[in-house]
Amino acid sequence: MDPSELEARFALEDGLAYMDSIFTEPTEDDLEKICKVQEILNQIPAREADFVELYYFKKLRQTDIAEIFGVSQPTVCYRLTRAADRIKFLMNLPKVERNEIIQTLTGFLADPLDIQIMVLMWETTCQSEVAKQLGVSQGLVRHRFLRSLNRMKGNPCLDCFVNIFTYIADHLNILREVQRPLSNEKITHCLR
8 A cells, every 4th residue: 555545544634745746756846845855854853753764765654663663553643744744844944044043132132041942942943852952841941932932023123033933833832852762773774
């Protein structure tokens, strides 16, 4: 059975259905999207990237992936859906330079922790990763991120960044990391 048919049966949302043609003969546009997705895989949680790699590119069945990782097939389906949501999110995230964010926010936000949180949320798009890097709780990251965003709103000089951070804020529910178990030979072998 074709992987896109399996996804249609088990996924609750579109997933990566807009890329159906990767399972037939890809066009130049499709190849460009595939390259973008492969680049983005480094920006999503490792387990979700592994699931995407195994399911969409290695064409393993969800049940096989579930067996490899020691989880249920519905868990694989759920995480593939989350991964697809993250990938779509990252493909639509407006591009801006890191230094530009730092310079602009340094002139506006007084607390260096708030600046770090905003920059890291843009860089990693993962609340738990930001919390881990800063040695604080995920709740603190979320609170300080939303508080800083609210402070930025209404300042016309920050409209571009308000749009970027609002886009991130609107997707906070998909920006939490799903933990990856310790590596084992079975997982490593399948990803080669």
